[in-house]
Amino acid sequence: MSIKFGPEYVRAIAPYQGGKPIAEVAREFGLDEAKIIKLASNENPLGMPESAKVAMQKAVADIGRYPDANGFDLKAAITAKYDVPSEWITLGNGSNDILELATHAFVQAGQAAMYAEYSFVVYALATQAVGARAIVVKAKDYGHDLDAMAAAITDDTKLIFIANPNNPTGSFIPAAELEAFLARVPPQIVVVLDEAYNEYLPPELQYESISWVRKYPNLLVSRTMSKAYGLAGLRIGFGIAQPVITDLLNRIRQPFNVNSLAQAAAVAALNDTAFLQRSAQLNRDGYRQLTQTFDELGLEYVPSFGNFVMVKVGADEAAGARVNLALLKQGIIVRPVANYGLPQWLRVTIGLPDENAAFIDALKKLLS
């Protein structure tokens, strides 16, 4: 008998499965790395903004020193952009860090955290990591069912995760519905509003979640620099909440959780509105390119408000895995979502026009 280490709830966690790295697919399938197309992790196909690259190169000179533990310059940039005091900001090693910090700060074993079916897998992982109970509320049209979520709140519910837009489905909750929900949640329950794809929303759907933070002391808004800002590899995100929440997050985060290159790049990227606009436009065009083909092929997809689309590639339970493998053999990496309970679907990140075209060509051949 081998010794078992750690609590049962840790041993029960299924490890996170990310998009396959390009180098791994090249090795596994004997392909040329340069020809592989990765549409699997919702990264910005433009890469990082030039402004961030320049800032980072400058910051390299000081890499022998610890980063600023309080992120003074980056908080100043966030303060200027969102008009919030710096005491309302928590910096994270990716916004993943913020999600985990929130779980550690507000939920303990024996208590409950809530999230929607088909919502971002990190909510489940973070909940399990602290031994808390998950209340998973059935999705409606592949998105959050806020009425059902409000009804499912229990006395021991301490934290609610909402992703808007949601990953992997791409669903979106209009501002009015979301605020009505916030008004219904008991004030002692912390709501994490994860807005990783906020920057991709068209102007008519944008809303001022930061103004809700002023109104609701139990609201924590989470943002990332990994998607539209093109800095996924640096790991940088942030949370905005009133000091009653922010103070606790800052007590339990690692003092140097955000490295100095990430801080420097993030300041530059936050102010690079031209890059953001270019990214959003490219995304809108790519969305049309992909969904027109899905329409032609008669494939069902969930209308998406992020930089990816979830498409149903077959009726049988093995469809997602089968089409995914066939795509991999041609050097195209997308994301199967069977781990979300969606084995007939694939999630495709919107890439550059020729990357989208290569995916479309391969998919057409496979399905005809």
Ligand SMILES: *Cc1c(COP(=O)(O)O)cnc(C)c1O
């Ligand atoms: C990608 C993503 C994140 C952020 O990831 P980080 O790289 O850790 O900032 C957060 N939430 C959702 C819903 C995402 O899809």
